[in-house]
Every structure is written in C-alpha cells, then in structure tokens.
Amino acid sequence: MKNVLFFLLASLMMVACADDRRFVVRGNDKGFTDGYKVYMLCEQGNCERPVLFATAVIKNNSFEIDGIAEKPFDAVVAVCDSTHIDEQTMELLSEDGRPFSLNLFVEPGEIVITPYDWEQNAPAKASGTPLNDLYNRFVADVDSVKKNIGDDPETMFSFIVPFILKNIDNAVGVTVFDCWHWSMPKEMKLEILDSLEACYGDKYSELRADTRAELQHQQMRDKQREAVGVGCKYKDIKDVDADGRVLSLSGVVENPKNRYVLLEFWATWCRPCMAEVSNLLDAYKNYNGKGFDIYAVSLDDDADAWGAAIKERGMQWTNVLTRKGSDACDKYGITGAGVNFLIDCATGEIVATDLRGDALQKKLNELLD
16 A cells, blocks of 8 residues: 555656646747648757757647756747648758748747737747746847947947856857857957856867967957057068069069059958959059059959959059968958058058048048149
C-alpha cells in the first residue's frame, strides 16, 4: 500500500513539474487561413539552419502547438501553404509559399501569436509570456527612439547597449545582441562580450577574441591616421599602375607643374567612391591646368574591374593598385575606401581631408583662383 501511495505521489509530482514547464503557442485570427500548415523550428546544436520542432494545421482560423520547455529557447513559427512546401529539405523558410513567419521565445505559459494587421499597419507579434512581452516592449521602445530622436548609431546604441547589459542573463538580451552587434562600436561590443562570456562561458570567447583584435587594429589605425592629419607632412607611398610600372606619390607631388595633389583611396566596389568619380572628373578638368593633380590608390582585388573602370570613366590622372606588401593603407590609417588627403606641393603638408562633392572644388577655388 505504501509503495502504491509513493508511486501515486511521485506521479503527481512529475505531472506538476511538467505543467510548470509546459508551453502552448496559440493563434486565433482571421489572418490564419484554414488548411495552411504551421511549422515551429528551432536551432539545434551546430545545424546550419533551424530544424523542425512541431507542426499543426490551421482549422477555424486557429492553431495550437504545445510541448515542454526545459529552459527558454528561440524559435520561428512559419505559416505556409503546405502544397508549396518541401518538408524534407525545409525550404519553408524561403519566400515562396510563406505568407507569415515570426521569431519568438518559447517558455512555459501561453504564447499568443497575432499576425500582421495590414489595416492598422501593426506588426506580427508573440505575447503573453515574460520574455516575449519584454521583447515587444524593446521593439516598441526602439521604434519610439527612431521616431523621436533619430536612428543614427550613437543614439541607437546608447539605448540598446544598456538594455542588453540589463538583460544579459536572459534570452532577450542575447537575441538583441546577436541582431545588433554587427554594426556596434567595438568598445561597446567588447564590454557586452565580457559579460556574455562571464555568464555563458566559452560560447562567446571566439567572438570576443576577434572583437578585441579588431579593436586593437582600429586603435592602431587611429594613431596612424592622426599622423597624417591636417598640418602633418604627407608620407610617400609606391604602388603599380595598369602597365606594371611602380609610381610614387612623391613623383606627382614633386612635379614642378603641380601645386596641389589629391591622394584618393577608392575602389570599384565602393558605391560612394564611384558616385564621387564625376566630381573628381570635374575638379580635374577645371583645375588641372592651374596646378591640381590626383594620385588615386585603388583597394580593388579585381585588377580587371579596376582597369575597366579607369578606361570607361576617363580617369586620366595617376592610378595605382595596392599590391601584396603595399604599405599605403598602413601609412595613412586606411580601414576602407572613400578617403582622401589634399597635399600642398610647396610645403608637403596635408591641408584638407575627406573632401567630397562640392567641397573639393570649393577648396581648390580658394587655393588656386
């Protein structure tokens, strides 16, 4: 009898524990079409794409998925016209046949899925549990910041980083970091990664090491850039032109015909650089006869694309391509294309930097007219 009572008590405790971990994901809205299939996917191990966790079929504009969540986890709910879906290859995440998908946090409790409201322009959302409600508040706050203050990085990250640090120990904080860290300033990113590594162990150690290396590299570049600021002497560099000749910056600066030389770092893959070419062409046309010249350093990997662009756009000034072992970027602290330096040939001093659009011609008009 005692054994039976013990078994019943243990069973009841197991049921109670299971109830504490049970989640239900429900959708009930005219936006859910009868007969469509609902897929819940979640990341698992080292899989490259989410794996299928559960499915349901919409009936009477409703569906329900339930299960046990040992701990909260991220998931995707996708509603699809099942006649267009290949379940075996999990192509349901493609745009074809996917009228609805939503990221959510699966945790104990009832999670209510609300689809897009096109009439009210309201986004889809999952609500009803602490993590999902927290994430919804975060999204609303981000929208408010963008609307009232603006969405420049300094404004956004001054709001986002404190939120992540405050929620570093839950799935929302981690998810927000994973979504936003790509464009986050390295110092901010490293601060968060220190906390993430302390909280989650080695999961973020590689990203932390990479970020620290990137930060050190950026700091080195900043020091290099300071050494070629306005008022500093230019540093000579040498690279090769389309014919394989080694041409130096000093050869252009020391040319008796030249009074001012623009050192331009650019690339064909840089859209702002290509948009700037017409301004360079105008400046060269208007001021080359008055002592203005250009020494353009391309950061392209594709020499053919570089050579073709020079010919197509009629860039008649000195054009060189950085080659293996080139120190041009190191000397000028270059981390990307779209940077320039205006050099006074008489003194060898840099008199202006990052002259774009009308600014270049205005400066040349001031110096040469």
